[in-house]
Amino acid sequence: MALAQPRIYVNEYLNIGVGGKGLGMGGAQSAGTDDAYATFYNPAGLSRITNNFQAAFMHAEYFAGNAKYDFGSAVLPLKNSKGTFGVSIIRYATDDIAYTIDYVQPDGSFDESKLKSISAGDYAFLLSFARPVALFPKDSNFETHLGINAKVIYRHIGSMANAWGAGLDVGLQTRYKQWYFGLMAKDISTTYTAWSFHLTEREKQVFGQTGNEIPVKSSELMLPRLNIGIGRLLTQPGKKFSLYAELGLDLTTDGKRNTLLAGKTFSLDPRIGLEAGYKNTLFLRLGAGNFQKVLDDADTANQKKIMLFQPAVGVGIKLLQRLQIDYAYTSLQTQQNPLFSHIISLRLDLDQPKKDKDGPAPEPKQLNFKKRTNL
Numbered sequence: 472m473a474l475a476q477p478r479i480y481v482n483e484y485l486n487i488g489v490g491g492k493g494l495g496m497g498g499a500q501s502a503g504t505d506d507a508y509a510t511f512y513n514p515a516g517l518s519r520i521t522n523n524f525q526a527a528f529m530h531a532e533y534f535a536g537n538a539k540y541d542f543g544s545a546v547l548p549l550k551n552s553k554g555t556f557g558v559s560i561i562r563y564a565t566d567d568i569a570y571t572i573d574y575v576q577p578d579g580s581f582d583e584s585k586l587k588s589i590s591a592g593d594y595a596f597l598l599s600f601a602r603p604v605a606l607f608p609k610d611s612n613f614e615t616h617l618g619i620n621a622k623v624i625y626r627h628i629g630s631m632a633n634a635w636g637a638g639l640d641v642g643l644q645t646r647y648k649q650w651y652f653g654l655m656a657k658d659i660s661t662t663y664t665a666w667s668f669h670l671t672e673r674e675k676q677v678f679g680q681t682g683n684e685i686p687v688k689s690s691e692l693m694l695p696r697l698n699i700g701i702g703r704l705l706t707q708p709g710k711k712f713s714l715y716a717e718l719g720l721d722l723t724t725d726g727k728r729n730t731l732l733a734g735k736t737f738s739l740d741p742r743i744g745l746e747a748g749y750k751n752t753l754f755l756r757l758g759a760g761n762f763q764k765v766l767d768d769a770d771t772a773n774q775k776k777i778m779l780f781q782p783a784v785g786v787g788i789k790l791l792q793r794l795q796i797d798y799a800y801t802s803l804q805t806q807q808n809p810l811f812s813h814i815i816s817l818r819l820d821l822d823q824p825k826k827d828k829d830g831p832a833p834e835p836k837q838l839n840f841k842k843r844t845n846l
Contacts (some may be wrong), residue, residue, distance in 0.1 A: 478691055478692070478725065479725050479726045479727075479728060480725075480728075481664070481691050481692070481693045481725070482593070482595075482624065482636075482662070482664070482691075482693050484540070484561070484563035484593045484595075485561065485595055485657075486657075486696070486721075487540065487563070488500075488511075489508055489511045489512075489529050489542040489561070489816070490508040490511075490527065490529055490542070490797060490799075490814075490816045490818075491529070491785050491787060491796075491797025491798045491799040491814050491815060491816040492506075492508065492746075492754075492756065492785065492787055492797045492799075492816070493508055493511075493512055494758075494783055494785065494799040494801050494814050495744075495756035495757070495758055495783050495784060495785020495786070495787075495797065495798070495799035495800075495801070495814075496717065496744025496745065496746060496756050496757070496758040496783070496785070497719075497742045497743055497744045497757075497758025497759045497760040497781070497782075497783050497801075498512075498719060498742045498744070498758065498760050499700060499702075499717040499718060499719035499742040499743055499744030499758060499760070500512035500513065500653075500700065500717070500719070500744070501513045501642075501644075501653035501654065501655045501698040501699060501700030501717075501719055502644060502651040502652050502653030502700030502701060502702040502717055502719075503516075503651055503653070503700065503702045503715060503717050504516040504653070505519040505520065506520060506525060506527065506546075506818055507520070507525040507526060507527035507544040507545070507546045507557065507818060508527050508542075508544065508816075508818075509557075509599075509601075509618070509642075510544050510546070510557045510558075510559040510597050510599045510620065511542070511544075511559065511561075511597075512655065512698070513618065513642040513643075513644060513653050513654075513655040513698070513700075514557070514599040514600070514601050514618030514619055514620050514640065514641075514642045514655075515601050515616040515617055515618035515642035515643050515644040515653070515655075516601070516616065516618070516642070516644055516653075517546055517548075517555040517557050517599060517600075517601035517616075517618055518548070518554065518555045518601040518602050518603050518616045518617075518618065519616060519644070520546060520548055520555060522548070522820040522821075522822060523548065523821070523822035524545075524546070524547055524548075524820070524821045524822050525544075525545070525546045525818065525819065525820055525821075526543075526544065526545045526546070526818070526819045526821065527542070527543070527544040527545075527546075527816065527817065527818045527819070528542070528543050528544075528816065528817045528819075529541065529542040529543075529814065529815070529816035529817075530815065530816075531812055531813075531814045531815075532812060533810065533812050534810065537565055538563065538564070538565050539562070539563070539564055539565075539566065540561075540562070540563050541560075541561070541562045541563075542559065542560070542561050542562075542816075543559065543560050544557060544558070544559040544560075545557065545558055545559075546599075553602065554600055554601065554602035555599075555600070555601045555602065556598075556599065556600055557597070557598075557599035557600075557601075558596075558597065558598055558599070559595075559596070559597040559599065560594065560595070560596055560597075561593075561594065561595040561597075562592060562593070562594050563592070563593045564590055564591060564592030564593065565590065565591050565592075566588075566590040566592075567588045567590070568588060568589050568590060568591060568629075569586065569587075569588060570586075570587040570588060570589045570629065571586065572673065572674060572677055573585040573673070574586045589628070589629030589630070589631075590627075590629065591627070591628045591629065592626070592627055593624075593625075593626045594624065594625040594626070595622060595623070595624050595625075596622070596623045596624075596625070597620045597621070597622050597640075598620070598621045598622075599618060599619065599620050599621075600618065600619055601616055601617065601618030601619070601642075602616070602617060602618075603615065603616050603617075604616065604617050606645070612647055612648050613645065613646070613647055614645070614646040615643070615644065615645045615646075616643070616644045616645075617641075617642070617643055618641070618642040618643075618644075619639065619640065619641050619642070620639065620640035620641075620642075621637075621639060622637065622638045622639065622640060622658075622662065623635070623636070623637050624636035624637065624638070624662065624664055626664070626666075630669060631668065631669060631670055631674065632666055632667065632668045632669065632686070633666070633667060633669075634664050634665060634666040634667070634691075635664070635665060636662050636663055636664030636665065636691075636693075637662065637663065638658045638659075638660050638661065638662030638663070638693065639658070639659055639660040640655065640656065640657045640658065640659065641655075641656045641659050642654065642655045642656070643655075649703055649704040649705075649708070650701075650702070650703050651700070651701070651702035651703065651704075651717070652700065652701055652702075653698070653699070653700035653701075653702070654697065654698070654699055654700075655697070655698040655699075655700075656695060656696075656697055657695065657696040657697070657698065658693045658694065658695050658696060659695050661692055661693060661694055661695065662692070662693035663690065663691075663692055663693075664690060664691045664692075664693065665688075665689075665690045666686075666688065666689040666690065666691075667688060668686045668687065668688070668689075670685065670686075693725075694723075694724045694725040695724050696721065696722065696723050696724065696725075697720075697721070697722040697724075698719060698720075698721055698722075699719065699720040699721075699722065700717055700718070700719045700720075701717065701718050702715060702716065702717035702718070703715070703716055703717075711749060711750050712747070712748070712749055713746075713747070713748040713749075713751070714745070714746070714747050714748075715745070715746045715748075716743075716744070716745050716746075717743070717744045717745075718741065718742070718743055719741065719742035719743070719744070719760075720739060720740070720741055720742070721739070721740040721741075721742065722737060722738070722739055723737065723738045723739075723740070724736060724737055726738075728740070729763055730761075730762070730763065731762040731763065731764065740760065740761065740762065741760070741762055742758070742759070742760035743758065743759050743760070744756065744757070744758040745757045745758070751789065752788065752789045753786075753787070753788055753789075754785075754786060754787035754788070754797075755785075755786055756783075756784065756785040756786065756787070756799070757783070757784055757785075758782075758783040758784075758785075758801075759780045759781065759782055759783065760780065760781050760783075761780060761781035762778065762779070762780045763778070763779050763780070764776045764777070764778055764779075765777060765779055781801070781802055782801070782802065783799055783800070783801035783802075784799070784800050784801075785797060785798055785799035785800065785801075785814075786798050792820065793819065793820050793821070794817065794818070794819055794820075795817070795818040795819075795820075796815070796816075796817055797814075797815070797816045797817075797818070798813070798814065798815050798816075799813075799814040799816075800812075800813060800814070801814060
């Protein structure tokens with residue numbers, strides 16, 4: 472039996488990012504995420520939700536619409552701040568792939584009845600739980616939350632192959648006055664994925680005739696990845712205008728990547744995000760990530776290097792305190808060879824925010840820890 476091999480860029484669809492807010496801020500969300508999209512960015516942020524129920528949806532298309540990326544999440548906080556449950560699903564797939572194995576006949580003609588289509592899809596199912604923890608119970612300036620994801624992965628290529636995998640993510644968030652800190656340990660258990668193949672005799676025959684290897688079994692090992700975030704609310708709480716900035720650092724452990732700082736084992740990729748808000752209703756966002764040093768195409772001597780990054784911009788609007796619509800315009804690649812896509816996501820608060828005995832519910836980033844729990 473072959474052992475699972477650690478590989479670079481395994482299951483990268485789990486690191487693209489979700490939601491117009493997060494993508495509009497360049498993916499810098501580990502410290503500040505506090506809604507239903509937190510199941511992806513940092514499950515600890517789920518326990519900062521002040522609504523009775525939240526649901527989130529996103530649909531995006533990449534590569535001229537050939538690749539579809541969907542995300543859905545539902546979050547249910549328990550009473551008395553004893554915890555928050557969340558369930559999520561991610562789907563990244565290419566549909567209607569032409570399958571031509573029997574399309575060309577032995578005499579060179581084409582049989583349209585033999586032309587079929589298949590899909591190649593990657594799925595992730597997340598079951599999340601988060602709750603506040605009293606790391607500093609005597610200091611009300613501190614607010615700490617802990618979260619965990621149990622993750623199941625399913626992948627398939629038509630009927631020829633499929634794979635199953637499982638892993639765990641652990642997240643931590645801490646607030647101190649206007650400072651926010653986040654740590655998301657993805658695949659902390661390492662995520663093992665096992666492939667099985669179901670080729671027909673006809674497919675094996677064609678694979679052999681065309682010099683392709685006939686696979687029997689395969690497995691992959693996804694090593695841990697740390698998403699570190701440091702954020703600050705740059706304006707005073709309670710003002711009409713708000714300004715929040717976050718610096719994120721993605722530390723991967725699967726080998727040398729094409730990142731700003733890369734070693735044989737560890738690679739570091741910074742992200743930065745900025746969100747300006749007005750009355751907690753209208754938002755403008757900017758972000759950048761995927762910083763790289765590459766050779767300058769204009770330098771014929773191939774000696775000069777330039778800095779490239781993946782830009783993003785976005786807006787958001789909250790309607791009737793129940794529906795938030797977020798939009799992001801971002802790219803999967805750096806600005807040298809951009810592949811820009813429009814991202815639209817929704818967040819639905821099916822119940823009005825809970826009311827505190829001293830007045831309206833606090834803003835998501837201004838929670839009073841002692842009122843939330845009495846640990």
